[in-house]
Amino acid sequence: MMEIISGTLLLLGTLFILLSAIGILRMPDLYTRMSATTKASTLGIGLVLVGTIMYWQDFGIASRALAIIIFLFLTAPVAAHIIGRAAYFGGVPLWDKTHIDELKDRGETDGDP
Amino acid sequence: MTFLLAVIIGVLYAAGTYLILRRSMVKVIFGLIFLGHAANLMIFTVGRLTKGAPAFVAEGASGLTGAFADPLPQALILTAIVIGFGVQAFTIVLFKRTYQTLGTEDLDEMRRTDQLPGGKS
Amino acid sequence: MNPFLFNILLAIAWMLLVGEVSASTFTAGLVVGYLLLWLSRAAWGETRYFSKIPLVVRFVLYFLKELLIANLKVAFDIVTPKDYMEPGIIAVPLDVETDIEITLFANLVTLTPGTLSLDVSADRTTLYVHALYVKDVDRFRHELKNGLEQRLIEVMR
Amino acid sequence: MPALIALGFLSSALAPLLYRRFREQFGWIAVMVPVLMGAVLLSHYPQIAAGGVFRESVPWVPSLGVNLSFVLDGLSLTFAMIITTVGAAVFLFAGAYMKEYEDAGRFFLYIGIFMTSMLGVVLSDNMLLMFVFWELTSISSFLLIGFNHHKESSRRSALQALLVTGGGGLAMLAGILVLGGVTGTFEISSFYDMNEAITAHPAYPVIVVLLLLGAFTKSAQFPFHFWLPNAMEAPTPVSAYLHSATMVKAGIYLIARMNHEIGGTALWQDTVMVTGALTMLLTALLAFSQTDLKKLLAYSTLSVLGTLVMLLGIGSRLAIKAFFIYLIAHSLYKGTLFLVAGTLDHETGTRDVTVLGGLRRLMPFTTVTAALASFSMMGVIPLVGFIGKETVYESILEVQSWGTYLIIAAVVANAFVVMVTLLVGFRPFWGRLRETPKHAHEAPLKMLVGPGMLAFLGLLFGLFPDALLAPMLEQSASSILSETLSLKIKLWHGVNLVLVLSFVTLLLGGVVYALRSGLLDRARQVSLPAALTPSGWYETGLNGLQVLARWQTSLVQNGYLRNYIIVIIATAIFLAATALYQAADQVSIAPDFEVTFYEGALAFIIIVSTLILMTSSSRLKSIVALGVLGFSIGIIFVIYGAPDVALTTFAIETLNVILFVLVLYRLPRFLKLSRSSNRVRDAVIAASVGVFMTMIVLFATSFELSSGLKEYFARASLPEGKGRNVVNVILVDFRAIDTLGEITVLAVAALGVLALLKLRPRGRD
Amino acid sequence: MNRIIMLPLLIPLVTAVAMLLLRIRVQLHRVLNVVSAALSGVVALAIFSATMSSGVLSLQVGGWEAPFGISLVADRLSAVMVVMSALIGLCTALYSIGTIDEDREHYFYHPLLQLLLMGVNGAFLTGDIFNLYVWFEVMLISSFVLLVLGGLPQQLEGAIKYVTLNLLSSAIFLAAVGILYGMAGTLNMADLAVRIPLLEHRELLTVVAVLFMITFGVKAAVFPLFFWLPASYHTPPVAVSAVFAGLLTKVGVYAIMRFFTTVFVCDDAAFIYDVLLWSSGFTMVVGVLGAVAQYDMRKLLSFHIISQIGYMIFAVALQSPLAVAGGLFYMVHNIVAKTNLFYVSGLVKRLAGSYCLRDIGGLYRLYPLFGLLFLVPALGLAGIPPLSGFWAKLMVIRAGIEAGAWGLTAVALSVSMLTLFSMIKIWNEAFWKDDPRGEQSADRTEYHAIGRLKQGMIIAPIVVLGLVTVVFGFWFEPFFEMMMLVAEELLEPARYIRSVTGGVL
Amino acid sequence: MYSVILATASRYLLMLLLIFSVFLLLRGHNEPGGGFVGGLVAAAAYALYFIANGIDAARRIVRFEPLGMIASGLLLAVLSTLPSLLAGKPFMSGIWIDTGLGPIGKVGTPLVFDFGVYLLVLGITLTIIFSLAEEDSKS
Amino acid sequence: MSYMEWAVQLSVIFIGLSILVIFLRLVIGPSIEDRIVALDLLSANAIAFIAVYSIQKNTTTFLDVGIIVALLAFLGTVAFAFYLGRRGKQ
Numbered sequence A: 001m002m003e004i005i006s007g008t009l010l011l012l013g014t015l016f017i018l019l020s021a022i023g024i025l026r027m028p029d030l031y032t033r034m035s036a037t038t039k040a041s042t043l044g045i046g047l048v049l050v051g052t053i054m055y056w057q058d059f060g061i062a063s064r065a066l067a068i069i070i071f072l073f074l075t076a077p078v079a080a081h082i083i084g085r086a087a088y089f090g091g092v093p094l095w096d097k098t099h100i101d102e103l104k105d106r107g108e109t110d111g112d113p
Numbered sequence B: 001m002t003f004l005l006a007v008i009i010g011v012l013y014a015a016g017t018y019l020i021l022r023r024s025m026v027k028v029i030f031g032l033i034f035l036g037h038a039a040n041l042m043i044f045t046v047g048r049l050t051k052g053a054p055a056f057v058a059e060g061a062s063g064l065t066g067a068f069a070d071p072l073p074q075a076l077i078l079t080a081i082v083i084g085f086g087v088q089a090f091t092i093v094l095f096k097r098t099y100q101t102l103g104t105e106d107l108d109e110m111r112r113t114d115q116l117p118g119g120k121s
Numbered sequence C: 001m002n003p004f005l006f007n008i009l010l011a012i013a014w015m016l017l018v019g020e021v022s023a024s025t026f027t028a029g030l031v032v033g034y035l036l037l038w039l040s041r042a043a044w045g046e047t048r049y050f051s052k053i054p055l056v057v058r059f060v061l062y063f064l065k066e067l068l069i070a071n072l073k074v075a076f077d078i079v080t081p082k083d084y085m086e087p088g089i090i091a092v093p094l095d096v097e098t099d100i101e102i103t104l105f106a107n108l109v110t111l112t113p114g115t116l117s118l119d120v121s122a123d124r125t126t127l128y129v130h131a132l133y134v135k136d137v138d139r140f141r142h143e144l145k146n147g148l149e150q151r152l153i154e155v156m157r
Numbered sequence D: 001m002p003a004l005i006a007l008g009f010l011s012s013a014l015a016p017l018l019y020r021r022f023r024e025q026f027g028w029i030a031v032m033v034p035v036l037m038g039a040v041l042l043s044h045y046p047q048i049a050a051g052g053v054f055r056e057s058v059p060w061v062p063s064l065g066v067n068l069s070f071v072l073d074g075l076s077l078t079f080a081m082i083i084t085t086v087g088a089a090v091f092l093f094a095g096a097y098m099k100e101y102e103d104a105g106r107f108f109l110y111i112g113i114f115m116t117s118m119l120g121v122v123l124s125d126n127m128l129l130m131f132v133f134w135e136l137t138s139i140s141s142f143l144l145i146g147f148n149h150h151k152e153s154s155r156r157s158a159l160q161a162l163l164v165t166g167g168g169g170l171a172m173l174a175g176i177l178v179l180g181g182v183t184g185t186f187e188i189s190s191f192y193d194m195n196e197a198i199t200a201h202p203a204y205p206v207i208v209v210l211l212l213l214g215a216f217t218k219s220a221q222f223p224f225h226f227w228l229p230n231a232m233e234a235p236t237p238v239s240a241y242l243h244s245a246t247m248v249k250a251g252i253y254l255i256a257r258m259n260h261e262i263g264g265t266a267l268w269q270d271t272v273m274v275t276g277a278l279t280m281l282l283t284a285l286l287a288f289s290q291t292d293l294k295k296l297l298a299y300s301t302l303s304v305l306g307t308l309v310m311l312l313g314i315g316s317r318l319a320i321k322a323f324f325i326y327l328i329a330h331s332l333y334k335g336t337l338f339l340v341a342g343t344l345d346h347e348t349g350t351r352d353v354t355v356l357g358g359l360r361r362l363m364p365f366t367t368v369t370a371a372l373a374s375f376s377m378m379g380v381i382p383l384v385g386f387i388g389k390e391t392v393y394e395s396i397l398e399v400q401s402w403g404t405y406l407i408i409a410a411v412v413a414n415a416f417v418v419m420v421t422l423l424v425g426f427r428p429f430w431g432r433l434r435e436t437p438k439h440a441h442e443a444p445l446k447m448l449v450g451p452g453m454l455a456f457l458g459l460l461f462g463l464f465p466d467a468l469l470a471p472m473l474e475q476s477a478s479s480i481l482s483e484t485l486s487l488k489i490k491l492w493h494g495v496n497l498v499l500v501l502s503f504v505t506l507l508l509g510g511v512v513y514a515l516r517s518g519l520l521d522r523a524r525q526v527s528l529p530a531a532l533t534p535s536g537w538y539e540t541g542l543n544g545l546q547v548l549a550r551w552q553t554s555l556v557q558n559g560y561l562r563n564y565i566i567v568i569i570a571t572a573i574f575l576a577a578t579a580l581y582q583a584a585d586q587v588s589i590a591p592d593f594e595v596t597f598y599e600g601a602l603a604f605i606i607i608v609s610t611l612i613l614m615t616s617s618s619r620l621k622s623i624v625a626l627g628v629l630g631f632s633i634g635i636i637f638v639i640y641g642a643p644d645v646a647l648t649t650f651a652i653e654t655l656n657v658i659l660f661v662l663v664l665y666r667l668p669r670f671l672k673l674s675r676s677s678n679r680v681r682d683a684v685i686a687a688s689v690g691v692f693m694t695m696i697v698l699f700a701t702s703f704e705l706s707s708g709l710k711e712y713f714a715r716a717s718l719p720e721g722k723g724r725n726v727v728n729v730i731l732v733d734f735r736a737i738d739t740l741g742e743i744t745v746l747a748v749a750a751l752g753v754l755a756l757l758k759l760r761p762r763g764r765d
Numbered sequence E: 001m002n003r004i005i006m007l008p009l010l011i012p013l014v015t016a017v018a019m020l021l022l023r024i025r026v027q028l029h030r031v032l033n034v035v036s037a038a039l040s041g042v043v044a045l046a047i048f049s050a051t052m053s054s055g056v057l058s059l060q061v062g063g064w065e066a067p068f069g070i071s072l073v074a075d076r077l078s079a080v081m082v083v084m085s086a087l088i089g090l091c092t093a094l095y096s097i098g099t100i101d102e103d104r105e106h107y108f109y110h111p112l113l114q115l116l117l118m119g120v121n122g123a124f125l126t127g128d129i130f131n132l133y134v135w136f137e138v139m140l141i142s143s144f145v146l147l148v149l150g151g152l153p154q155q156l157e158g159a160i161k162y163v164t165l166n167l168l169s170s171a172i173f174l175a176a177v178g179i180l181y182g183m184a185g186t187l188n189m190a191d192l193a194v195r196i197p198l199l200e201h202r203e204l205l206t207v208v209a210v211l212f213m214i215t216f217g218v219k220a221a222v223f224p225l226f227f228w229l230p231a232s233y234h235t236p237p238v239a240v241s242a243v244f245a246g247l248l249t250k251v252g253v254y255a256i257m258r259f260f261t262t263v264f265v266c267d268d269a270a271f272i273y274d275v276l277l278w279s280s281g282f283t284m285v286v287g288v289l290g291a292v293a294q295y296d297m298r299k300l301l302s303f304h305i306i307s308q309i310g311y312m313i314f315a316v317a318l319q320s321p322l323a324v325a326g327g328l329f330y331m332v333h334n335i336v337a338k339t340n341l342f343y344v345s346g347l348v349k350r351l352a353g354s355y356c357l358r359d360i361g362g363l364y365r366l367y368p369l370f371g372l373l374f375l376v377p378a379l380g381l382a383g384i385p386p387l388s389g390f391w392a393k394l395m396v397i398r399a400g401i402e403a404g405a406w407g408l409t410a411v412a413l414s415v416s417m418l419t420l421f422s423m424i425k426i427w428n429e430a431f432w433k434d435d436p437r438g439e440q441s442a443d444r445t446e447y448h449a450i451g452r453l454k455q456g457m458i459i460a461p462i463v464v465l466g467l468v469t470v471v472f473g474f475w476f477e478p479f480f481e482m483m484m485l486v487a488e489e490l491l492e493p494a495r496y497i498r499s500v501t502g503g504v505l
Numbered sequence F: 001m002y003s004v005i006l007a008t009a010s011r012y013l014l015m016l017l018l019i020f021s022v023f024l025l026l027r028g029h030n031e032p033g034g035g036f037v038g039g040l041v042a043a044a045a046y047a048l049y050f051i052a053n054g055i056d057a058a059r060r061i062v063r064f065e066p067l068g069m070i071a072s073g074l075l076l077a078v079l080s081t082l083p084s085l086l087a088g089k090p091f092m093s094g095i096w097i098d099t100g101l102g103p104i105g106k107v108g109t110p111l112v113f114d115f116g117v118y119l120l121v122l123g124i125t126l127t128i129i130f131s132l133a134e135e136d137s138k139s
Numbered sequence G: 001m002s003y004m005e006w007a008v009q010l011s012v013i014f015i016g017l018s019i020l021v022i023f024l025r026l027v028i029g030p031s032i033e034d035r036i037v038a039l040d041l042l043s044a045n046a047i048a049f050i051a052v053y054s055i056q057k058n059t060t061t062f063l064d065v066g067i068i069v070a071l072l073a074f075l076g077t078v079a080f081a082f083y084l085g086r087r088g089k090q
């Protein structure tokens, strides 16, 4: 039973990962790529790791896998944020169909502390 | 995979060699890093490969049995990697200082310490 | 004494009683301790330690749901050849105030697919969000504020 | 004798101190050393004359066959007496002559070292010991020739003398070592009886050539003669002592000393004789156009040295007898004349014969001394020079095959020597008085005693040759020849062919002298082109050496880092490929071709990111590629069961990124700097390295490795190393000292970074 | 007793750590440096006498028996080298006090010197081929930092080449160690010596040997692998140049000796000896011609290092006891004389204001005794009897003649001529020639500005090393016997192997 | 380049990473990890903090002079060799004490050695990063 | 072949494919930010691979590597962003 759940989680997770990979290839600009795929992969890894926890059913493994999940959920958005911000202020162009940009008018960052 | 690794090692050595022959200092650093990777992989491969069986003694066992990866090349590589890191960090900073001081990163312009005074070659 | 700290002390006590120093006994001690503390919550007077835990759990569940739905939406867009996206960068006025609140909110926004926190204004009153599906700007703003931000404030304060 | 040598060096070392203290009277102090040494050696005269030989040996480096072995026999006593006698005269003379030099104390140090070393050469009974002293004479000669070191010509001449004699010395060293290899010993007395064994040995020609190179350079034989006239840059006492009476005779001493041991063959005798004869004739002719007193004397010295060598080459009993008489005669009169030249220079301020004249009234004693020596030099009865020349002619006439040529050459050479004598010994004193830079008057006593004594000895030996010279010469000659001689030396042989030749010589000399002033200018013009003269060869060689050195250095050390790398790599590949080729028939490979999907993907990623890195001109792109590469390699370590290595790889890759990021944007964008031809060349080199390493890996993994170590670590890690992570146990326990070294490297690297970034140059060395 | 072997590693390390903890007290660094160097000297002598009397000392670090852990081994060769490193260490510690500026001292000059010595000693004492790599790296990184310390443009420029080429050689070393382990399954030198002759798959042995030879050849600066040396050795402060000149290349020579006489003794090594012989001839000639071309005193001396390495390699490759002993003594003598000449060059700079021989002169007139201090090492280096170099030359030449290596012997002799020539060039230019800038005052130089104590610290090492050169020359017999004992032991690796493996293997 | 999001996150991540680094150090003898990786992770934590908050802030939170860490790390490594000498065992032999404390387990000189490695690696990495960053912020 | 084995095999293939696709984005860029995002994603894939591989090889030791990868990948990304911020300022 656990094997079935675990195996399915693995497949589901890796599928999400593959999806995000296709996403990063297909999406039109950097922001849409990031927007779409960073978390897809985060979710995918999460699922894979849950599958791993199910498979081993060992506390030590579970704690390590959980640590990875927690860490990923903590860091992935931060990473996406700073790259996105750097890209925006560094002049990486938006997709043509981006119909609204409320940041453009402000145009300055909050600077160094 | 041994074959593939041998090819990878060859590629890394070739790339490292090519890069340390460049005139740009940064490329030379990349070349040295490549040579380091190549040497580490080489030690690893030549020490014979064992897939997926790290040299950890299981709980309750007193020693390793069955197939397991040779721990010695790993220890050697670890030492070499760490040493390589230290040396590389120093080298990177050295190159940076050199660039700042001499105002060029073209190695062809760094020939004064070799040349005979007044002589051109 | 802070009930949280005491909970930890209880867990350690449990560990010693069981006579096994391990992570699993410690976790068990935590759960047992929480239950005991909850049972005797009257003794602790005015504290939000006990109402917080269920709130957090609810928030996490809400978030996971949002995550899954948004992911599927994006996934659909990825695997189908036609693009349904109408991306834009929206300024979202913030009600959250402290660093940790802002950070959490921004991160949660980012984690939900389709949105990405690009920047926080220097006066910390506005979050700029890049979103994939912005049909109506004001509605988008409203949903974000009433949904995620409101629940977050609940948990945090 | 070791004590005597030690005393010599010790007293030399004291000279500068004593000189400072007793400046005025130093000549009298200095002269005590040669006098004392001479006296000590002379005290053995009775026994030596009776055929005794004194040997003393103190082990020095016995394992190498080098001992402080000394021998005092007739031959060495003769030379030793020349050294001490002329030494005494020169020291006394120099005490006054050198006063105008500020560092005269050092002069006595050097000349003292020289004298002692020279005594060492002639007293050594060990070839290597002799070589040691030999080299010391070269060095002290160098220091003395360059004594006027502010003059460039002095420095050049000193260097020239050192290089020529030093180079010959090295050949001699090789010869000695080969000889030692043949005989098994370096003790000269030990191979006294080995002549047959040595001459029959296949290495014999090598020995002869090498030893003679040493002798000929030291004794300034053609074509190595050119350094000697140039050595006249030295203060005159040095010229009198080293470059006329003693040091230049070291080579002659060597030939004489070795004659019995390795001579007797056509190779030895003919080489020596022909070289000597050539030197005798050519250098005498070269004297023709000289005007400097010392140069004139130097060329006549060369001619005499040639004669002496030639006599040794003739090697007959008569020739050896002539050799000794001529040797002594020459040392006495030439020493005198050099000192006279020194006196003239000192008193008049010039050494140019063409501007000197009529000094006989102002310098009567010098005039007499010069005349005495000159008569001896010209071979006029009753001076010892007369006997010398008579015997020389006599012995040449005995020579069978070459005799006629040799006698003509000898007469011509001697005629030129006569010319020199007339120029140096008479012309400055006779005729009308001429203006000189300094106002001349008679030299002080200290400068007169030495030359006077030497000249007087020449007369004495001429008058009583049989009593004074014969006994010692008998013993000397028997050191050279294998038989005991009984010599009779007579002043007057009666009227015979030899006497006629003596007259012809004088007559011819007079004619040459008379013709000289008319021909002088023309003679100067016909100087040979540099390419044809040995000194030209020397100059060309020296310049060529410099040019070659510069060319080679700028070729090899060209400053291009990549050239250096290419050479190193090419050398490695060439040698390794050669080695591999030699073992090619045994090589076999059995690679494992099995590849899973993810391994293939990994390899693909590694190779593509490598290509990106090699071609990219964007810095950041390169670093991203480097990151991908590092992570991929890390994954390989994961796949093959090396989690610790993988961890470390990941950690270091990330730190590298941080480092690069902090450093990189200070650096310029990559430029394509190399020419495309260079790129092709580099690609070929790189590819060969890659192929080579791939092959090595395949070969090395073609068989099972049975390493007891792997199993041992697996067994001992937990029970003895107390750890389950075998790799970590190796790192912190089994091979902890590796790790200690490793962290030391890290610490130093950090210090280096700190110093590089914080310590700013302030223009120090 | 054999525990004493670790002290040449520990003493410098502990000293360096102490210095780093006491960072501000630079004066204390100086004292510590000297004390530590002196202590190392005592230890080195103790090790030396122990190896002379009771044979090979070995220490299994961590108590792990031989091929499994790492062995430190002191045989006579190692002991001699450790003594030399201590001597140079002590002299340089003194000389540094007189010549190193306080900025550099503040940026770890003294601890770096100690760690350099630690690396050098480690290389001399280790009995494990990978551990040798580690000590090489310790030595290298210390030398890198010492080389650039101060950050002058020419230092940086020289360091770029020095660093790159040495890293290249390290990469080759690492590869060679890896392949060797892959073939023989061990890293212990004694164990390797036992296993290599018995290997079944030996086709790569010569290739591995070539790689090792290239690595050590680069370190030793043999032809054509020496380029890093003349590019850099003249750029750092002269005390650093001196210790580099004395010790670093000799570590390469030591490694060649060790590897190709103890570890790698089989028919496959014949190829290496041939290559070494060829290389030695070129090394002698190219090095000395390089010196002839130079007018910068330190550059001139640097090229001479190369030339003299040629003699050592020549001797080592001949492999007879006399040759090896000769090569060894050549090395010992050269360490002393060459270091001393660099010290002298520093003094020349401080007295005359420049290293460039064209620009200076008149030293002999002003400082005649200094002339003597120069002549001793210079003539010693040129092999003028009875100074140390004469015996070294004598042994090597004799060994060459005995081996019938006529051509190379002739080369060696001619090169010694050119050595003399370039030493005399220094003498003529710096000492005898008048100063081209006109008369200089004798007491207004950089040297006279530094005070009595520092002056003494400059002079003392020059005098000490000069005396060593003289003592070697005059009392050569005991040293000769010593060198022969060392060579015999080296050529008879069984004793080394027995000591390390305890006779187990 | 300051981002309130990154700065806030870095404060929490710092603690997380530091704990993890100690964890890696302590069980490196039995599981993957060890002093070297532990030290690198700790350094990474401070590096992160530096990037998020600037060099001065990072300097402030590192309580010890990095150079001192290097020296102490080396010192510890050297000191770990002393017990073997006092116990009369071969140089650098491991000496072990059983603490009886479950997760900590046996404590021995190799652990002390590994801790030395940890400190040193942390020290050198900080030295390198901080001095580069300082030079960077100066110009 | 059990379901689990089958699932693991397939998962590895998914990850492998995904890695190749992401790598393609890394190669083509076009902006440096694209490459950095791709690199970040690659390391996420590496974590997944490590998890699946540890099941395939039935060893648990690799999971620790996963933690480190997660951690360091983040740091790397931050460092790149730091650089980009610097570059933007210049």
Ligand code: NA
Residues within 6 Å of the ligand: A072, A075, A076, A079, G040, G044, G073, G074
């Ligand atoms: Na991430």
Ligand code: NA
Residues within 6 Å of the ligand: D644, D727, D728, D731, F028, F032, F033, F034, F035, F036, F037
């Ligand atoms: Na570890």
